[in-house]
Amino acid sequence: MTDHTAFLATLAGIVGDPRHVIGPGGDFEPYVVDWRGRYHGKALAVVKPGSTQEVSDVVKACAAAGIAIVPQGGNTGMCGAATPLGERDMIVLRLDRLNKIRSVSRLGDSIAVDAGCILADIQKAADEIDRLFPLSLGAEGSCQIGGNLSTNAGGTAVLRYGTTRELALGLEVVLPDGEILDGMTALRKDSTGFDTKQLFIGAEGTLGIITGAVLKLFPKPRARAVSFAKLNSIDAVLDLLAQARTELGDRIGAFEVMSRGQIEVIAENLPLVNIPFELDTPWYVLIELVDTLASVDLNAALEALLSNAYERELVTDALVASSETQAAAFWKIRHSVSEGSKKAGYVISHDSAVPLSQQATFVTQVEKRIAAYRPDARIVMHGHIGDGNIHILAIIPGLEQNQKDQIQDTIRGINTIVDEETVALGGSISAEHGIGIANRERLARVTKPTELRLLRSVKQMLDPNDIMNPGKVLPA
């Protein structure tokens, strides 16, 4: 075994204070296990640089020593991208100390941040100047924006505001050779050649380390309306969505779908969640409208949409929330899907997106094939259908989340079914969670050879010695 004493001393010298390097004998646990507890890795050290320059210096030291780097934000990823795995010598590089809001501009509707800023802190800084940073997801209290950018995270506001990629105006990146790519621009328009920053968004730290970003802000909604509707088919759900888009445009803040089984799982396992209607149709939709103009009567607009849909027999019943309390109760159902499902058994979840025009075929086919393959699985669904992104869950009763080993074959079998149907319909196997290690082999299976070759060429160009997050995203 190589002696890394000198290398560790170099790291300590760069970050200046021994507290910012965890070395042999330290508590590695929070940094080498992913938050779902599915991947357990090991690292030579965990280092926490305090500036972009220190990140650059750490990367240069690693490049010189041939030691790999796993960049880590809040360690809330779903696919193991931030876990140090494999036999190579590697360090975990935490961005925690890069946590400054650099500047915020109401005039420019933009905010410049360090990559280690917690998502919720960015939301708060925007709120303080009467603006909205719309990215919102379950982990927002602990995930970091660098991680959100690196996975091109989705969340609940994609339909209205786009994915994380679409929220990024500029990036600062430390490249695998330690050079700093300073693209902290707040420009809305820039037509000066191809846009290299795009490469680092969604790259999950395999091409460099995002250390800063300039992000778009938006005016805050001042009016809101929420409704719950019952529908008989996924086709009816899609028809309602198209009609809602036609009439209401971008004021549709959310258009979330749940299958009856999904709500039943919540009702059975979380008795405190109030379900204010009979579960007598197969599909349920939560629609939220938002508007910056306080004077627009959104309830009336929503009622007009839904009563028209009722007349056309698209919707069998609908409730428009008459108060903020009722609106919150509707959202409570949607926000309980994860907890409710986990209490029902081992959850094999998927994060596919297919074009909306293929959504009905997709849902029908996948459900039929999983039911045939594993008849005891409960197949339930929820998701951001406005984005084409339905999460299909196969829940295996009687097993807990930590009993993965007992159903490896089933997981593979069900993944294959979902992947096959996804790819056959022109979809993506990961709409918003990324690739990491979990989906790496699936990516290789479903990606066209020309595209895969190009992905590898980009990696080779930027990181010829493969020191940035090796083994992630791209299959071996």
Place this chain on the structure above:
Amino acid sequence: MTDHTAFLATLAGIVGDPRHVIGPGGDFEPYVVDWRGRYHGKALAVVKPGSTQEVSDVVKACAAAGIAIVPQGGNTGMCGAATPLGERDMIVLRLDRLNKIRSVSRLGDSIAVDAGCILADIQKAADEIDRLFPLSLGAEGSCQIGGNLSTNAGGTAVLRYGTTRELALGLEVVLPDGEILDGMTALRKDSTGFDTKQLFIGAEGTLGIITGAVLKLFPKPRARAVSFAKLNSIDAVLDLLAQARTELGDRIGAFEVMSRGQIEVIAENLPLVNIPFELDTPWYVLIELVDTLASVDLNAALEALLSNAYERELVTDALVASSETQAAAFWKIRHSVSEGSKKAGYVISHDSAVPLSQQATFVTQVEKRIAAYRPDARIVMHGHIGDGNIHILAIIPGLEQNQKDQIQDTIRGINTIVDEETVALGGSISAEHGIGIANRERLARVTKPTELRLLRSVKQMLDPNDIMNPGKVLPA
């Protein structure tokens, strides 16, 4: 001189019909001169493949023969990117025959098109399913979407709908080795690694040839309101913009600014254009609101904004159009800036964008320096200020557009002033027109070395033999 007979025969064989290859003795003029008449090139042949496969075959033939390729759409670019220039043997590859709308989906709010589709034809196809394709610019009757994507074109709707990049869901690209990268996806969310299609947007044909695209569609506005306001300073213009964003959000379809001098140039040279107010303030803003919800009273919303701004002394006077005719008359002024300016002399125009927070400093500094450098120049301004993109025009009286040779030094001097101020304020020297050949040396001057190195690495990776549009975008 090399004999290219065999090569030309190969091209003819690929495209099948002699009409689709213009060779020696043919009329090259429409293809080797840019539309502003500033660049005159030469080519071995102009070839018009009829399918993506034929484009691929032509590229392979060129790669084998070491002959360069200049992809050309509608040849309406502003920077000479589509003109065959330089001493190398090259062909012009026209996309005209790839002009099919492949499919259109109201449900998915998307349209799949060949790259040679005329922009106006795409707008029309969207309109036929009650949807909007928002990209709109002066050349829309003849420019092709492949060219719009390749320059990441801006236009009048960026504030509301984003640049061309933000409108692209998927791309099909023929790579410099002739391989076809099939990314014709209609997905809204895809988090499977880095997004290679982004490289080709804005690359001006230097990395490959875009042959197809899937584009976003939007619901059509059903309500519209237009106003013209007079303001005393650029700070007031920006303050009004921020307030408009706060109250009205994304229903601001356009927020266009003109300087008094810009409108005076129109009034002097285009007497048929009606200017329905005194030119007694230095700045004028045209605001257009749009909404999908027909019942929203946009005139009232606009009046509320403007009367509040009047009380705060931001606006000295304002008119809200009371009819479609009056709205069209307001827009007529804005649409006359190009023609009016050209009649006033030789136009040295710029396409800078700076962050909105720097806009006031930018405008003041540039005007002062140009006035000192060339006192006889008329300095006028117009632009999409909501995007941070003001076009600064220095008009040299007594010279016509074809007398460029007489003022080469002045052009260089004024470019330098604008570039210096743009870069000092964190801006872009080309917000929406691209780089091509016109801005290539300027790009080299203002781009940071790390970024420039990365641009070159990407080019080298994808096109090691430099056959795709050589000499464009990247400086020698």
